[in-house]
Amino acid sequence: MTRAIGIDLGTTYSLAATIENGRPLVLPNSEGSYLTPSVVCFAEDGLPWVGEPAKRAAASMPHRTVFSIKRRIGSDYRVKVDDMEYTPAQVSGFILKKVKADAEEQLGERIDRAVITVPAYFNDRQRQATREAGALAGLEVMRIISEPTAAALAYGIHREEAHTVLVWDLGGGTFDVSILELGDGIFEVRAVSGDTWLGGDDFDLRIADDLAQMYRSITGAAFPSDLGSRQRLKEAAEMAKIELSSALVAKVRLPLPDSERPRCLELELSRERMENAVHALVRRMVAPTHEALAGAGLSVEEIDRVILVGGASRMTAVRSLARQLFGKEPYRYVQPDLAVAMGAAIQAGMLLGQVEKVVLLDVLPLSLGIETEGGLMARLIPRNTPLPASGTRIFTTAKDCQTSMSVHVLQGERAMALDDISLGQFDLSGIPSAARGVPKVEVAFQVDVDGIVHVSATELLTEGEMNVAVTSAKFLDPQEIAGLAQEGALSEERDIAMRQRVMAGIQARNLIAAGERVLDRLDDPRTGQLPAAIANLKLVVAAGVAEEIYACAEVLRWLLAATSMEEPSRLDVPSDSLVVSHVY
Secondary structure, eight states: OOOEEEEEOOSSEEEEEEEETTEEEEEOOTTSOSOEEOOEEEOTTSOEEESHHHHHHTTTOGGGEEOOGGGGTTSSOOEEETTEEEOHHHHHHHHHHHHHHHHHHHHTSOOOEEEEEEOTTOOHHHHHHHHHHHHHTTOEEEEEEEHHHHHHHHHHTTOOSOEEEEEEEEOSSOEEEEEEEEETTEEEEEEEEEETTOSHHHHHHHHHHHHHHHHHHHHSSOOOOSHHHHHHHHHHHHHHHHHTTTOSEEEEEEEEOOSSSOEEEEEEEEHHHHHHHTHHHHHTTHHHHHHHHHHHTOOGGGOOEEEEESGGGGSHHHHHHHHHHHSSOOBOSSOTTTHHHHHHHHHHHHHTTSSOSOEEEOBOSSOEEEEEGGGEEEEEEOTTOBSSEEEEEEEBOSSTTOOEEEEEEEESSOSBGGGSEEEEEEEEEOOOOOOTTOOOEEEEEEEOTTOOEEEEEEETTTOOEEEEEOOOSSOOOHHHHTTHHHHHHHTHHHHHHHHHHHHHHHHHHHHHHHHHHHHHHHTSGGGGGSOHHHHHHHHHIIIIIHHHHHHHHHHHHHHHHHTTTTOHHHHOOOTTSBOBBOOO
């Protein structure tokens, strides 16, 4: 059977592992290290250098070197070098190709299948782009797995006792929180949260800024702003951060500009000063942690073990925060840099039958739904639902005689569609022409084990159907995702008020339409054939009440406009592309 590998495609470093004799084995690269820098440098001849050679060339060729491309994956960002452009998936493909080739050299056989890890909070577009990167590297991506889930697999693969663990994964570019229940070979993810714009890169930049201030206070001059000098400063900050994880003071050498001979300024950076510089970043880990606990319905006391993974989790300030929040020492026997790749290898082994008696139940990181009348988001599948997942709801039309429906797919936790992530949009046509509220359309979501979304819409009378695998109509920067659930919690009261206001507007418009339809029918000559109740109503109308009904309708219209319930950006619905309404 062809071997498969697990790959931790990291923001700053990537690595691979495989299963040997039922256990995960991390594979060294061609340079003899487990960690391959996730750096690509495009040489003058256009060929990409990847890993350590690219990182060494960064200071001399900063305009041709790409760092932290994972933060851009799934977006419309382009790397421009000379007359060439590369997508984040293409650059990530170069990194994966290097990791694949090194694994093949180490194992002495061809590798064409892999499990690749992503942050737990990656959305559908980012997961799709990661799959694309794997394909560009010549890999069949067997599964996309969340990084903290992979780390939990590495921790608990041989543990039988039932217990609850919380995983902090603080990597180079992202921070993830996952809560899992382990026991008897079952790994069930209870909740996830995170911040996709918080990681080691951010700590390095904050430390670099502090070093630049020290440089200025000593020399009286600003630190050089050219890209080469800034890259050397960032590298010095990263080395100091690593050293201060075990030492109280780190020596930092910064180049001094001198026209005659190169000189260096030697600084001493204390752990205390560094922790003061990054204090705000460390505190940003608290809110996602509380959110994950709330999502799992657990208290701090119910967490049996805290596991820290990702290189940045080695910082003493991070470990101190864990002790402060949970009242216990973090588990120290998982290697932070290697655990995610080992867990990915275990997942690959599970898929190939090399690892037995293990069941992995992951969850959906963000809710999925569609936009309905008034710009509201109607959820079909809530966040933290176990994967694979599905959800269906029946919707109807928002206007009379509408024959098509625009299904706008959303991901997020906010009440209003404009505040959530747009995953894409498609049209369902052929809806029978009828009064509003009569046609029925069933919208169904299917989310696979990789967290990738498939959507269908079926008109129930004619059984006309449209099926799509969602691809984002709007390319996203990962920063747009960060804190979505936190925003949802912070904005809950405002969102409830907005939803109530929008629903009041919808009900008012429905009342207007219903009243006008009754009046139109009373003017119809066939009214005499209607039941006695309608005939009696006609007598009331004949007595002059009709004018009052019309007047009430006009007052309702005026109130709708006066209270901004008719904002064009949120509520106007084109007659040929209706927004669904009336959730059943």
